[in-house]
């Protein structure tokens with residue numbers, strides 16, 4: 091039996107315990123920066139494995155180092171812990187007991203996966219040549235937890251970092267891996283359009299910011315369709331428009347917010363200037379003044395070539411090449427990207443969907459999201475395999 095077969099077998103053996111843990115976390119979801127119960131469970135389990143644990147790192151973040159039998163590099167593996175403000179509609183017997191809060195992105199799965207990996211790695215501690223740092227992160231959903239943990243030194247001394255996210259559009263038992271951009275950047279757009287309000291019956295006495303805002307929303311789409319190449323993957327979506335108090339009053343001001351996503355770092359850099367020009371000049375055409383605040387939130391998740399090749403080798407060893415697909419880049423975002431500013435790394439998709447396409451699973455952030463729990467043991471074996479292989483003497 092080779093290392094991979096043994097790992098899968100051991101992961102299978104702890105699977106019932108990991109599923110039970112995941113269901114407990116699922117029952118008790120906690121919003122971003124409120125993950126105290128989840129963090130306490132993670133810390134307790136890591137301590138039980140003999141690790142010294144730091145808690146309260148960047149919110150409720152937990153980190154623990156597992157030092158191997160001899161010296162070598164430090165690599166990190168990260169999971170996120172927070173849930174979403176969604177009312178669960180799965181009808182599961184372990185559904186959320188907190189109304190309006192749900193693990194609809196599977197971070198309960200990720201926490202359980204990483205605790206499983208920690209157990210599998212700790213059993214082979216003496217074989218490690220180097221250190222594995224386990225990172226349990228707060229507040230991924232609001233893209234704040236990674237930055238907060240980095241600010242507390244979580245990446246100090248880390249040479250490489252690995253992580254995963256479950257994905258219900260590919261079957262459990264499979265993985266999706268690609269080098270380069272896996273997920274796009276996320277930026278926030280805030281637009282204020284000022285005009286001059288007055289009576290709706292006398293528009294000529296006013297400067298109507300609603301008409302200007304309507305033109306701005308349409309014009310912004312040309313930033314994507316006319317100014318960036320179709321191959322570069324740019325999205326500009328306006329999500330809120332707020333103005334006005336009554337049907338017969340022209341308001342003074344309109345406020346809009348939106349999200350901008352880029353698969354390419356170069357085009358991301360150009361977006362603030364493009365969007366500001368379109369908004370300001372369109373507003374000027376309507377005698378209004380437009381202001382844009384472009385708030386950078388998270389860069390693209392960019393996988394390192396060498397580490398992706400290495401991760402592919404481990405995943406193929408565990409699951410077979412036929413169970414690894416190469417996904418197209420997605421315009422979801424992930425604050426895992428923040429860690430990649432400080433060390434190279436690799437992030438991959440862990441299939442958590444049904445085997446047949448016909449039973450299409452509810453997607454991430456759906457109130458009916460219900461991942462296939464068999465992905466948990468697979469994820470634990472995968473992360474453990476990466477750490478063990480990386481810190482083995484060859």
Ligand SMILES: [Zn+2]
Pocket residue numbers: 195231454455
């Ligand atoms: Zn999410």
Ligand SMILES: [Zn+2]
Pocket residue numbers: 195196197230255
């Ligand atoms: Zn997520």
